[in-house]
Amino acid sequence: MPTFKLSISTLLKGKYTFWSRLIxxxxxxxxxxxxxxxxxxxxxxxxxxxxxxxxxxxLYVSSLSALLIALFFTQQYYYSRFLNVAHSNIAxxxxxxxxxxxxxxxxxxxxxxxxxxxxxxxxLVLAITPYRQHLKWGVLYLLFFTALHIFAYQFPALVKxxxxxxxxxxxxxxxxxxxxxxxxxxxxxxxxxxxxxERKIAEEKNLAIEVSNEQITLQKDQLEKSNIEKNKLMSIIxxxxxxxxxxxxxxxxxxxxxxxxxxxxxxxxxxxxxATNNAMEMLTNVLHWSKSQxxxxxxxxxxxxxxxxxxxxxxxxxxxxxxxxxxLSYDIPAQLLITADKDMLQLVVRNLISNAxxxxxxxxxxxxxxxxxxxxxxxxxxxxxxxxxxxxKDDIFSVTTNPTFGTNNEKGAGLGLVLCKEYTERQxxxxxxxxxxGTGSQFFIFIPSAI
Numbered sequence: 001m002p003t004f005k006l007s008i009s010t011l012l013k014g015k016y017t018f019w020s021r022l023i024x025x026x027x028x029x030x031x032x033x034x035x036x037x038x039x040x041x042x043x044x045x046x047x048x049x050x051x052x053x054x055x056x057x058x059l060y061v062s063s064l065s066a067l068l069i070a071l072f073f074t075q076q077y078y079y080s081r082f083l084n085v086a087h088s089n090i091a092x093x094x095x096x097x098x099x100x101x102x103x104x105x106x107x108x109x110x111x112x113x114x115x116x117x118x119x120x121x122x123x124l125v126l127a128i129t130p131y132r133q134h135l136k137w138g139v140l141y142l143l144f145f146t147a148l149h150i151f152a153y154q155f156p157a158l159v160k161x162x163x164x165x166x167x168x169x170x171x172x173x174x175x176x177x178x179x180x181x182x183x184x185x186x187x188x189x190x191x192x193x194x195x196x197x198e199r200k201i202a203e204e205k206n207l208a209i210e211v212s213n214e215q216i217t218l219q220k221d222q223l224e225k226s227n228i229e230k231n232k233l234m235s236i237i238x239x240x241x242x243x244x245x246x247x248x249x250x251x252x253x254x255x256x257x258x259x260x261x262x263x264x265x266x267x268x269x270x271x272x273x274x275a276t277n278n279a280m281e282m283l284t285n286v287l288h289w290s291k292s293q294x295x296x297x298x299x300x301x302x303x304x305x306x307x308x309x310x311x312x313x314x315x316x317x318x319x320x321x322x323x324x325x326x327x328l329s330y331d332i333p334a335q336l337l338i339t340a341d342k343d344m345l346q347l348v349v350r351n352l353i354s355n356a357x358x359x360x361x362x363x364x365x366x367x368x369x370x371x372x373x374x375x376x377x378x379x380x381x382x383x384x385x386x387x388x389x390x391x392x393k394d395d396i397f398s399v400t401t402n403p404t405f406g407t408n409n410e411k412g413a414g415l416g417l418v419l420c421k422e423y424t425e426r427q428x429x430x431x432x433x434x435x436x437x438g439t440g441s442q443f444f445i446f447i448p449s450a451i
Contacts, residue, residue, distance in 0.1 A: 036092075047070035310332065316350075352445075376446045
């Protein structure tokens with residue numbers, strides 16, 4: 001069956017290719033010219049059939065008319081198709097009127113079949129002539145048709161009657177009728193195909209415009225996002241990194257200019273250490289974020305034991321929490337296996353715990369829990385800190401959000417949660433949170449399990 005369909009498709013394709021070569025391609029010839037070529041070929045074939053038929057039927061004038069039609073259209077077709085000489089609309093219309101006018105008198109006049117051809121020939125003329133000439137041809141045909149019939153009525157002796165009423169007249173009508181049917185088919189077929197083709201082209205253009213507009217909109221959004229990210233990065237570099245460096249500078253100036261006792265030195269060193277730690281955290285996040293934006297982060301998904309993968313991160317964050325007087329506890333099943341990128345996962349968890357420490361008061365509690373849910377591992381970091389205001393919840397994972405000071409005036413770059421979302425999604429996971437202002441927050445990520 002597939003072979004048969006292929007054969008039919010091949011035959012149809014060959015047929016249309018052959019026909020398009022005969023009438024000329026649309027890229028070279030306009031629609032009116034291709035219609036003229038099709039009509040010419042059709043009329044040549046019909047005329048060649050009618051020449052012997054009319055001759056043996058005793059219609060010598062009609063046979064001669066068919067011969068003249070065949071010769072005329074052959075010459076017009078050859079010049080137009082192969083010599084690229086435009087066909088003559090005037091010659092086409094006038095020669096047709098002359099030939100069919102003579103045929104009218106030689107073939108029973110108003111009782112013959114010639115009247116079937118008049119409107120068809122006019123249709124041909126209108127199909128191959130410019131719109132501005134249509135009214136002129138319509139009026140000319142109407143006047144010629146009326147004058148011809150009045151003349152035949154006034155001089156009936158000029159009208160020849162080669163067919164007797166009855167069977168012969170029936171045969172004349174039946175044999176003449178295929179010509180208008182054939183012409184109407186060609187013209188309507190061309191018009192429909194041309195319309196469908198133009199409509200398809202218009203639809204494709206509209207679709208291309210829509211796609212182009214979508215691409216422009218997407219590029220615009222990407223450019224706006226890029227500008228926001230660039231401004232964010234410049235703000236961090238110009239302001240947030242400047243603060244800890246100023247603290248170091250001020251500390252050195254105080255040492256050089258003033259004598260400080262042990263208590264004063266200890267307080268300054270503690271503040272300086274906090275500022276330095278904040279600067280290091282900001283620098284780490286900025287470097288990771290910048291790299292992911294410029295190069296795209298390489299994801300190395302492997303099977304990991306979650307507790308082993310996070311052990312060093314939890315130890316480091318426990319130390320930071322202890323320095324602020326906060327308890328950090330965790331509950332991770334020893335045999336829990338996941339599929340993740342170890343470095344990305346550590347960065348995500350480290351940022352979530354650091355945020356919890358930043359917004360939790362001294363004496364607070366932070367918990368990290370992990371549990372297996374279906375084919376995912378849910379890691380939850382909860383705290384009893386200050387929580388997130390309702391006005392900031394919508395943009396919490398956006399680079400446009402403004403960083404918030406922690407309970408000890410810790411300030412981040414505003415990129416920590418942005419990195420958490422990006423790196424979690426790159427590992428095939430997702431991130432979410434629940435928070436009430438004044439009661440604490442819960443951040444949770446879902447990572448594919450290794451089961």
